[in-house]
Amino acid sequence: MSSNPLRIALAGLGNVGAGVVKVLETNADLIARRAGRPIEVVAVSARDRTRDRGVDLGKFAWVDDAAALAEREDVDVVVELVGGSDGPALTLARKTLAAGKPLVTANKAMIAHHGLELAEAAEAKGVALKYEAAVAGGIPVIKGLREGAAANRLHHVYGVLNGTCNYILTTMESEGRDFAEVLGEAQKLGYAEADPSFDIDGVDAAHKLSILASLAFGARVDFEAVAITGIRHVIAADIAEAAALGYKIRLVGLGEANARGMFQRVHPCLVPIDHPLAHVTGSLNAVVAEGDFVGRLLFQGRGAGEGPTASAVVADLVDIARGATGPTFAMPVADLAALPSAPAGERRGRAYLRFLVADRPGVLAELTAAMRDAGVSIESLIQRGAAADGSVLIVMVTHEGPERSVDHALEKLEGSPSLLGAPMLMHILER
């Protein structure tokens, strides 16, 4: 073993940053044996020097301007945990790579938006840009796709990528409660942010999906092409009806590579109860990848939190210490395919539709006529008698058909006075 330590600068000392310090201290000996050399933090940068983070930070050099870490002579690798797709995080990332130093980051937004630029900068200097912690927390799924599945043409990658949404959906499921109530509780418990929109509107999952899709398909990251729907409009009745039909509801990020290009969607989905994703509960994450030789692989674990995320950051550091790196997205940026965005309307599948309607004659005829006129064939239909507020719940599951037809049917119904609120459309996971 070399006694020459790998010297780390940490930018950002929130939970994950403090976690990285704890991991490197607690398991210093084991990590040095695996890395072939010690890994030591030498410098840090954070807004607040006085906050108690539960670890001794006194021995590190403190730097006010995070970007200055990139240029320190005593730093071999910079770990960026500042967050945000642009701003100080991006400045630090650019400076680090320009200085010819490897960068480790947990920043999914930055990789989704600027990953290609940063990967090219890393290639130009022959240094590593690693981001295992950016997707699915402690689960080594970046490594699993990038290296473990390297022999395969992967055609699908999908999973439960946002722990906050999964906590909310599975709590709604187990307790029969409504979205707003569970969200409020999750915020109180610290499981959801004060401004939860990045999570519950699906943006965070979409960042992660765009990274997974790039790795899986050998394609340029294309976050803008992800179709995103969050979980705000899922009601307790949706979960109950889905359960009666043999499904769980999960926020699924789905990437597919086919002859038309690359399709990417984040959407609340009906998942058959015997599918592995149906067993992913609470704040767990899971990723499924399907390849031409390996078949279906599943990776599951804790997708967030101090310990798991720090575990992923340190795994990247061990790889760097061992010299086991390579191109950011598994191949040089020039080799990544610029896949066109495959249109959703061309897809076929089954859909769950839920309507809240007024309790008056002819409403069911109106709905079913709209389906017929759009060419949508109905596999099953449930109507539940009027609730206390006079609304009637109608749930349909369609036969397999073009997604476009279902969209047309809903367009026909737009503005109908029979509808109390917008209908809910969820696709059924057919993998």
Next chain:
Amino acid sequence: MSSNPLRIALAGLGNVGAGVVKVLETNADLIARRAGRPIEVVAVSARDRTRDRGVDLGKFAWVDDAAALAEREDVDVVVELVGGSDGPALTLARKTLAAGKPLVTANKAMIAHHGLELAEAAEAKGVALKYEAAVAGGIPVIKGLREGAAANRLHHVYGVLNGTCNYILTTMESEGRDFAEVLGEAQKLGYAEADPSFDIDGVDAAHKLSILASLAFGARVDFEAVAITGIRHVIAADIAEAAALGYKIRLVGLGEANARGMFQRVHPCLVPIDHPLAHVTGSLNAVVAEGDFVGRLLFQGRGAGEGPTASAVVADLVDIARGATGPTFAMPVADLAALPSAPAGERRGRAYLRFLVADRPGVLAELTAAMRDAGVSIESLIQRGAAADGSVLIVMVTHEGPERSVDHALEKLEGSPSLLGAPMLMHILER
């Protein structure tokens, strides 16, 4: 990308060998982009030159003596798919490493028995010895533990490691049939070997467990220390009674590192129905690793078969092509701990006990007295009235207690004329 190919020799052209050729041909372009250079088979060795393997082998050099592959000047890496812990496989492995060439193998028996010797040989020459395909087929679990979880002190690693056993157990489960019948059918279908003992007696799972435990715990491989019980004595009634109690039966390989050392056991186990391993059906494999920071990780996929196993072999080749290798067991052999074998009797847990007894007075009293005398406390007991053959089925689940006490109780009952055959003891997975 370098146009300088990585030149491979393949020893053994069974399903997996033919699969490796197919993978490398089918995905040649994608693999070259990921590996940074083409990967090409140049020489092969197999007993039968004439068998149709569904791939064109005419362009490769054929070598009669596999060991000669190690010394060919046109070969950069040898892939050993001959099988068997000793004999030609071991000779080839030794010669390859002695010649300073990297070795890739799917041979779990050889790694379990001779892995340390071979790892030292690889270190001496500074070349890679890789074996992703040796454990859990296509699932990148060697990489997941060795690199993905490198930041953690892993304290448990366990899983469903043998697809044949899992196919038999889950077919018994879904069809209510008995072991011998399902095994016979599995043999006809090619899911079980003509001589199935390596699989059903747990030896294959034990080979894999000893490798996982080494990686997880930073310990020397110690196959001899694995306590092994197979699934031969599981009867349909065990599966039915376990189901009634809320469990599935799985052949679980369990490794644990604790203050007393390393505990390794392969054993049919009762797994709670809400545990991830309860959802592992058919010939799937799954591995769970639990670490101090990452928490619980699950890796699941196809544990055998041409495509998945070849996928793992080629992943190792891509790593070698990229130069991303490192020590065989995650750290140099000299750094691996020689952990003592922790005694099973010190363990505490709950157990399932099943007796087939004669239908006569006093038998139940005899059994329960033996339990009491050994200090075993019974949580639940089920007695099913006499079967057509006059036998009575008695199932007990114990409270948590020392495993030693249950063993003592069974020793007391040994030779009792009340027992029709040996009792069945299965531990309950408490993780």
